[in-house]
Amino acid sequence: MTSPNEHARLLALQNAAKFKGKANPKALTGAMMAQFPEYKPRMYELVGLLERITAEVNALSPEEQKKELLRLNPEHFDQQQQAKQQRKEERKELPPLKNAIEGKVVTRIPPEPSKYNHLGHALSFLINYLYAQKYEGKCVLRFEDTNPEKATQEFVDAMRQDVLDYLDIKPDRELFVSDEMAKFYDAAERLIKEGHAYVCSCTGEQMHEQRRDMKECPHRSQSAADALKEWNEMKAGKKDEGACVLRLKVDMAHKNAVMRDPVIMRIVKAEHYRQGAKYAVWPMYDFENALEDSWCGVTHVMRSNEFESRIELHNHIKSLLGLAKQEVLQYGRFNITGATTQGREIRQLIEEGKAIGWDDPRLITLRALKRRGIVKEAYYELAKQCGMSKMQTNLDFGVLAAINRHILDEQANRYSFVKDPVRISVEGWPETLTRVELKLHPHLQRGGRPLQLNGEFHITKEDHDKVLDGKVFRLIDTANLRYDKDKKTFVFHSRTIDEFRAVPEKERYGLVHFLPVVKGQELLKARVFQPDATYQEGLLEPNASSLRPDTVVQLERYAFCRLDAIEADGTRTFWFTHQ
Numbered sequence: 125m126t127s128p129n130e131h132a133r134l135l136a137l138q139n140a141a142k143f144k145g146k147a148n149p150k151a152l153t154g155a156m157m158a159q160f161p162e163y164k165p166r167m168y169e170l171v172g173l174l175e176r177i178t179a180e181v182n183a184l185s186p187e188e189q190k191k192e193l194l195r196l197n198p199e200h201f202d203q204q205q206q207a208k209q210q211r212k213e214e215r216k217e218l219p220p221l222k223n224a225i226e227g228k229v230v231t232r233i234p235p236e237p238s239k240y241n242h243l244g245h246a247l248s249f250l251i252n253y254l255y256a257q258k259y260e261g262k263c264v265l266r267f268e269d270t271n272p273e274k275a276t277q278e279f280v281d282a283m284r285q286d287v288l289d290y291l292d293i294k295p296d297r298e299l300f301v302s303d304e305m306a307k308f309y310d311a312a313e314r315l316i317k318e319g320h321a322y323v324c325s326c327t328g329e330q331m332h333e334q335r336r337d338m339k340e341c342p343h344r345s346q347s348a349a350d351a352l353k354e355w356n357e358m359k360a361g362k363k364d365e366g367a368c369v370l371r372l373k374v375d376m377a378h379k380n381a382v383m384r385d386p387v388i389m390r391i392v393k394a395e396h397y398r399q400g401a402k403y404a405v406w407p408m409y410d411f412e413n414a415l416e417d418s419w420c421g422v423t424h425v426m427r428s429n430e431f432e433s434r435i436e437l438h439n440h441i442k443s444l445l446g447l448a449k450q451e452v453l454q455y456g457r458f459n460i461t462g463a464t465t466q467g468r469e470i471r472q473l474i475e476e477g478k479a480i481g482w483d484d485p486r487l488i489t490l491r492a493l494k495r496r497g498i499v500k501e502a503y504y505e506l507a508k509q510c511g512m513s514k515m516q517t518n519l520d521f522g523v524l525a526a527i528n529r530h531i532l533d534e535q536a537n538r539y540s541f542v543k544d545p546v547r548i549s550v551e552g553w554p555e556t557l558t559r560v561e562l563k564l565h566p567h568l569q570r571g572g573r574p575l576q577l578n579g580e581f582h583i584t585k586e587d588h589d590k591v592l593d594g595k596v597f598r599l600i601d602t603a604n605l606r607y608d609k610d611k612k613t614f615v616f617h618s619r620t621i622d623e624f625r626a627v628p629e630k631e632r633y634g635l636v637h638f639l640p641v642v643k644g645q646e647l648l649k650a651r652v653f654q655p656d657a658t659y660q661e662g663l664l665e666p667n668a669s670s671l672r673p674d675t676v677v678q679l680e681r682y683a684f685c686r687l688d689a690i691e692a693d694g695t696r697t698f699w700f701t702h703q
Contacts, residue, residue: 128160130196132173136181137193138200145186149174218254218511221424223451229261230423233287233295234413237267238274239467240282240482240489243503243519244458246291250507251455252426253293264420265295268413269302270406272396282482286490291500301407301416302399308407309359311415311445312370312389316355320444321388322346323354325368335384338377344385358391361404365391370405374440382437386410414438418447429454429514456516463488463520485655485699488521497676497686497701499535502528525702532676532684532701537564539573539671540600540637541650541679541698543662545582547641550605552616553579560602573667577602579616580641582663587636597633598624600680637680639663649695652685664696676701 126134135155139147152174157163163170181189193200221229231252235241241249256263267283269275287293315321324331324343334341355370357363370389378384388411395401407415414437417425435452442449464470465488473479483491505527510517540562561572581599591597596606596617604617604624618624624632639647650664664679671677676686685698 128156128163128173129177131159132156132177133181134193134196136174136178137189137196139178140181140186140189141193141200145182145184145189147178147181149178152178218251218258218508221255221259221451221453224255224259224424227260228423229256229259230264230421231256231261231426232264232266232417232420232422233293234266234268234416235283235287236271236274237269237276237279237283238271239279240470240491241286242460242463242465242487242489243493243524244460244465246287246490246503247458247507247510247519248427249287249293250291250503251510251512253295254504254507255424255426256296261423262296263293264422265293265298266416266420267298267300267302268416269300269396269398270305270412272392272394272399272406275302276397282491286494290490290494291503297420299420300398301412302396302403304416304419305399305403305406307419308389308411308415309405312411313352313355315372315388315444316351316370317348318444319348319373321370321372322351323358323368324371324385324387328366331387334376335381338384340376341371341385343371344373344376358389358405359403361393363391363404365393367391372411372441374437380433380436382410382433383440386437388441410434410437411441414441415445415447417450418442421448422450425450425452426512427452427454428457430457453512454514455510455512456514458510459516459518460488461518461520480657485653485657493524495686495688496699497532497684498524498528499531499676501531505531521702529684529702532678534568536676536678536684537570538562538566538678538680539668540639540665541652541662541682541685542582542584542637542639542664543652543660543682544585545639545663546585546588548581548583548588548614550579550581550614550616551608551611553577553603554616554619557603557619562601573665575640575665575667576642576645577640578642582639582641582647583636584662591633591636593633595631595633596624596627597636599638600635602638635681637682639665649693650698651695652679652683652698652700653688654700660700668696671696 132152135152136147139151149171153170156170156174184192233249233252235245253263267280312321322343323346324341326334326341326343331341354368358368358370368391369387371385372388374383374385376384387408389405389407391404392406393404396403432454439449463486464473470479470482470487470489474481479487482489483495485492485496502524506524558577559574560577561574564570564573592607594607594609596604598604598621603619605614606617608615645666648664648666648668650662652660654660671687673687673689676684678684683703684701686701687696688699689697691697
């Protein structure tokens, strides 16, 4: 074991290396106390020791500090790098759950089937799903379909396609809350009989004023028998919508406004997509969630902190009914910027012809992101990065695209797409240069892309206009050319990449992708659907003829794109993913 002097010197040198050669004695106190607890009753001695040692270390030059640090701990910088990498890896994983038991954790994914899910929904769902996987537990998919005016089979189907299939989420159990209405009725009747709920016929405005002013509703003193009679009339459909509601009797003077006699059941007579006209009274969000989380056996609830004020109410309801409570963990809200996310607004855009559908590339719906070519792994990575941060997370397409780009760079094969093609002929093209084989992937061994050559090519108009200045440019992995301004034609310059690099930098342009024009080697017609809902027309290399729809590729020097369809005339229609 090192002496206090030696250990203090090592700590000071480490601290100096971290903070530009200046160690701070106060920053070393905790580490010294952990190593030498006997200093606890003699803190003044420890302070004096650290001040003396740090003064000596700070008097050294950075080079001298580094030399002495490596003498005392030769592996210091390797250890620092390893620790940094470990912290980086840990940030990619979700933090541990409080009171989580391996194999016993149960989480839930609770979508309301009244909308198409978007990026924010995906992250919330994945956090719950990934925690169940992390602890080898279970995840329940719970369709909260208790609003007959909004819930539809269309959105249930969309959830299955856009979330379960696309994101590869495999819940251990699936249920529809509307199938459990009888249990809600039983729970409501129990609360009425025990004096914890009453039927209120005040208007919405009156209830708002009562809760604001902390004044009790005149129906609050209603007997359990009278409340039960009115409740039965509500269930039987004898009451009109809006005529009355069932309220929980809590405390109208409670400091948490949510606790001021909230509505727990209301009348909705619209036909339900699944239950038809069987039920006339439906649960409100707080009542539904409090009961269902317990009925489903959920142990941990993960949701955004905008629901924080409701935790007290949910626990109160569970206490009244003797139901199990859950660990509730909250994260900052996922704020989607630069995109329309409200279903009502998106539907209006579609009806007005301002969006082509729920998969319009300008939207952030999962349906749109899938069609653009965002792979499922990108959502998983983003969910881990966002994790359980308490701060609001601002998300836009660019955040997701950056992760997706990193993944696709390893996955996607490369092909040549020439937009706005211009045909050129090359004078002096070598007769022996009749074939080239380009790589399908820059470093993964996946085979090649053979192309026949004869000195005629298509290049983009953008490249064509730039190389007319006479600078040498290189057809990717093939040959070096330049434009002869006197002859007004393109001429062969040289073959190898080394010869290209030997040209002075100011006299060369760069790399140009191309498509050869050779009889019998038919180029494919292609178009790319852009983020602004317009098309970019061009030509595609013949090696891409084997691509099947839903494949994401990199069109070299253009963008990552997903093959969406092969049209009747053979045109390949891609959707632009991102750069």
